[in-house]
Amino acid sequence: MRLDGSLKKIVSRFGFVQKGLPNLNTSRLASNIISSLASKNIKKRGCSCPGNANKPLLTGFSAGDIMSFNPVTPIPQVGGADLENNKLDSFRSFVASMIAEFSGKSAEDILALLEVPKNSDHGNIAIAIPKLRVQGNPSQIAKQWVEKFSPNEYITSCTASGHYLNFEINKLLLANILLDDIYKRKEKYGTNQSGAGKKALVEFSSPNIAKPFHAGHLRSTIIGNFVKNVHDANGWETIGLNYLGDWGKQYGLLAVGFEKYGTERELLNNPIKHLYDIYVKINKDVDEDETINDQARAYFKKMEEGTLTFSYIIYIKNLIISYSSGDETSLILWKKFRDLSIEKYKDTYARLNINFDVYSGESQVSNESNNRALDILKEKNILKESDGALIIDLKQYKLDIAVVQKNDGTTLYITRDIGAAMERYEKYKFDAMYYVVASQQDLHLKQLFKILALMGFEWVDRCKHINFGMVNGMSTRKGTAVFLDDILEQTKESMHEVMRQNEKKYSQVENPDQVADIIGISAVMIQDMSAKRIRNYTFKWDRMFSFEGDTGPYLQYAHARLCSIERNCGFEINPNIDISLLSEKSALDLIDMVAQYPDFVKGALNTLEPCTIVTYAMKLSHTVSVALETLWVLGQEHKIAEARLLMYWACRITLGNALKLLGLTPLERM
């Protein structure tokens, strides 16, 4: 049989009809394929039916067209495959059931072993034969299975490479179902429901009132927001909680300082700055006069006991106590410190597009919980007395000693953390609780988890410390950044300077101030999330604002560029395109990248490493810019332009979703 034209391509490329139809002539073969597809009531897209069998065989049809139909063979539902949310899983299911047949192992187990080859020359799906634990020589087995393989609508080739078996999938079929899916799901693309019914409490940011919002808090904010977003994207219910540092002897000191230096007017005007100034001043005073420290301690003791009846400085832990105190005017001040600070924080967080479901804090842990914690510890014989203080000896776990009550009877940071954890579990019955806190506090959190375990709370296994390394040189440019607001202002200014360097472009930006703010924030965030969390990094002012290289501005630029294609093309997105027009390598590479996004969303749940998504977004952006060199939309034949527009649009959606997952606000123009 002689095959020619596009049909030859179909057969050789996909092996679609090699078997069982040896005697058909080519035209019969073609119409056979078409009618068999038609009989399944599958509509073809954007091309006419071949009329005359002797003319170029498949007029308007190319290999891609044939394969662009939805496949006739049903996709096997293999356990663990998310056919609905992950279109690559359809192909994987196929591979898994095929290998199951060859090997006698369960398709579900095999599915979990499938990999994405690092080098795309090795196809799209791979499996390391040794992982299957079948008898015999792996490379021999690989070769045997290649022999057994026959191409089908999903998998077009199977090759052996050492211990590996590599599969090539029908990319146009993937493109077809993928673009359909993205068109339907838009900003939901990439998400899944694997966490449905589960609840995650994510504690992050947690700055200290009256103290600087340092780099550690910034990292906690950025990473914590990501941790929350990733859970949302995987179908979890999430609660974002800000656990403010607003309690302890230091706050007794602040109250003493406020009496001396505070004014109501300045407090209202800029609470965070005013409290900080007072805090700095009173700390200086302490250096000269040790007795202030005693005052602060005494003060805090009273704050904690709730016995402060001082004219206006009294802290009341919660409304119940505040009402029972019957002294509403007296509770004003501390509550004001807190409330005004929170209000200000909210504005700043809004700039980062972050909001918290709960503003909690050390002050919000009730005495009752702290006492209950101490009672349990006593009852379990875990507490020891030492110079009038209560301690827990954790040396046998190589975790040093934790002091849980001072000799004046007041609580400590860790005591309140124990109480807070108990309260949180009772209130939320979480399936996971994350503490997004710098690695400087590794010991503290290890102690906390160990103590909770010793207390017999089996839910301690659901608690995780998401730690991260330090940032060097964050405030060097002007040396004045102490609050988040200052950091963001400096960032915006610097970004603005960079933008002004290109006068022509700058003059076209509609609201440069807002754009500078968003790109600046993106620059800071991407720099922060580019490497593994635990790595320390140096804040590089010039490097991070560059539009070239792996920076936030680069990603924003890639997104805005995709948006401009849509704006400038002069026609609307049409979901019914001729898929075969996307068969260039750079188009298929793009489809490949886009199709992998759901894998990355799922994978991020295990690692909780934002760098995995940053790397993905970078790769996608690079692939887009490669494609844009040759595959234009403007000035192309309409059908081609439509197909490409849909493809770029899908990239824009995917890149936008990835940026949002990272916590960035994708820009449409810049």
Ligand SMILES: NC(=[NH2+])NCCC[C@H](N)C(=O)O
């Ligand atoms: N549950 C916790 N201990 N969370 C961490 C709080 C961070 C603390 N406010 C600090 O700035 O160091």
